[in-house]
Amino acid sequence: xxxxxDGKTLPVEIADxxxxxxxxxxxxxxxxxxxxxxxYDPVNKIGxxxxxxxxxxxxxxxxxxSPAKFADTGIRAMIEEMIKLxxxxxCFRAKIAGGANMFESVLPDPCMAIGERNVxxxxxxLAEEKIPIVGEDTGKNYGRTLIFYIETGKVIVKSAQYGTxxx
Amino acid sequence: xxxINNEAFSLIELDxxxxxxxxxxxxxxxxxxxxxxxxxxxxxxxxxxxxxKKVPELLGGSNLSIxxxxxxxxxxxxxxxxxxxxxxxxxxLVKYLTANMTFSNVSEQKEIEKSALxxxxxxxxxxxxxxIAEMMDIKILLSIPYYSSDMLGAVIDFMLIEIAKFTDYxxxxxTVIESPEIKIAGNFIIFPERESFEKIFKNVGIE
Numbered sequence: 001x002x003x004x005x006d007g008k009t010l011p012v013e014i015a016d017x018x019x020x021x022x023x024x025x026x027x028x029x030x031x032x033x034x035x036x037x038x039x040y041d042p043v044n045k046i047g048x049x050x051x052x053x054x055x056x057x058x059x060x061x062x063x064x065x066s067p068a069k070f071a072d073t074g075i076r077a078m079i080e081e082m083i084k085l086x087x088x089x090x091c092f093r094a095k096i097a098g099g100a101n102m103f104e105s106v107l108p109d110p111c112m113a114i115g116e117r118n119v120x121x122x123x124x125x126l127a128e129e130k131i132p133i134v135g136e137d138t139g140k141n142y143g144r145t146l147i148f149y150i151e152t153g154k155v156i157v158k159s160a161q162y163g164t165x166x167x
Numbered sequence: 168x169x170x171i172n173n174e175a176f177s178l179i180e181l182d183x184x185x186x187x188x189x190x191x192x193x194x195x196x197x198x199x200x201x202x203x204x205x206x207x208x209x210x211x212x213x214x215x216x217x218x219x220k221k222v223p224e225l226l227g228g229s230n231l232s233i234x235x236x237x238x239x240x241x242x243x244x245x246x247x248x249x250x251x252x253x254x255x256x257x258x259x260l261v262k263y264l265t266a267n268m269t270f271s272n273v274s275e276q277k278e279i280e281k282s283a284l285x286x287x288x289x290x291x292x293x294x295x296x297x298x299i300a301e302m303m304d305i306k307i308l309l310s311i312p313y314y315s316s317d318m319l320g321a322v323i324d325f326m327l328i329e330i331a332k333f334t335d336y337x338x339x340x341x342t343v344i345e346s347p348e349i350k351i352a353g354n355f356i357i358f359p360e361r362e363s364f365e366k367i368f369k370n371v372g373i374e
Binding site: 013014015016029030031032033034053054059060064065066069100102103104105106107109112114142143144145159160161 | 219220223229230232237281285311312313314315317318319320321322323324325327328331332333335
């Protein structure tokens with residue numbers, strides 16, 4: 001999960017996270033109801049990107065080999081890895097994207113609101129870890145791709161329907 | 168034995184699943200064929216077990232533009248069914264379904280197209296589940312359609328989330344339809360609830 005390669009774009013898959021530093025670029029696609037969480041340390045140029053699926057590990061009934069499946073375990077595992085790489089937690093900033101409700105229907109269905117619950121859970125964990133959220137593109141009804149440039153802390157969010165924006 | 172999350176599927180059980188999804192898709196293909204007056208063929212059904220993170224790749228790639236219709240079903244067996252078409256196929260199907268219709272503006276056109284696809288999904292999902300209900304002599308009811316048009320990865324992640332609550336692996340019961348006459352590509356994927364698998368196997372006579 002940890003890599004120190006510079007200048008390359010490193011993909012982060014579903015239920016996974018990666019940490020890197022300096023000129024590395026982290027990218028994740030397919031953010032529908034999932035949430036992509038960027039953590040970065042602008043002082044030490046360390047960054048991480050997680051792609052989480054579910055709000056809380058306590059709802060899981062089975063063993064998993066993917067800590068980043070859940071907002072709580074994923075964010076905390078990523079914080080730990082960033083500190084190992086030289087990051088200072090009190091410098092950390094977060095940017096988040098995703099948590100959409102991708103489906104529309106004649107009648108709204110609360111079961112489809114997992115995206116919203118994921119965003120809430122992510123915000124809760126970040127607040128508990130005292131990491132401020134400085135950029136956000138969440139909710140609504142479109143899929144997103146997130147690209148994170150560790151060097152500058154820049155995060156680009158792309159969507160099929162609405163083009164590109166920076167958060 | 169093929170194992171997924173402590174549940175082992177024997178060869179006979181996997182064959183049964185393939186037969187069921189083949190039947191379901193064949194009924195849907197017949198419905199579609201009647202609607203657009205073209206020959207529709209069903210490809211060999213696939214039962215794949217894959218880590219959740221690999222599913223978008225298996226279905227055509229996470230950046231593929233698709234239109235997806237999602238339904239829940241209830242009754243003697245429960246679960247979800249997901250039908251998706253590549254964007255070009257959806258556009259072509261809409262042309263057939265709304266033949267000669269004129270629209271007063273773009274937004275009206277988009278609404279009607281969406282409705283047409285939701286209704287199509289409804290017809291196809293109903294055909295699929297009717298086939299299974301007949302085969303098993305049971306009752307199955309379908310929810311209203313849920314519609315999404317976006318990149319495949321983002322559209323299916325809702326389903327992957329549902330699976331991820333219990334396991335890191337997805338059981339994909341997937342069939343593909345195509346036509347020798349027009350360029351269409353469609354997938355049918357059914358996700359029976361875990362308890363429903365037992366009911367299915369008991370029903371067809373294998374324990």
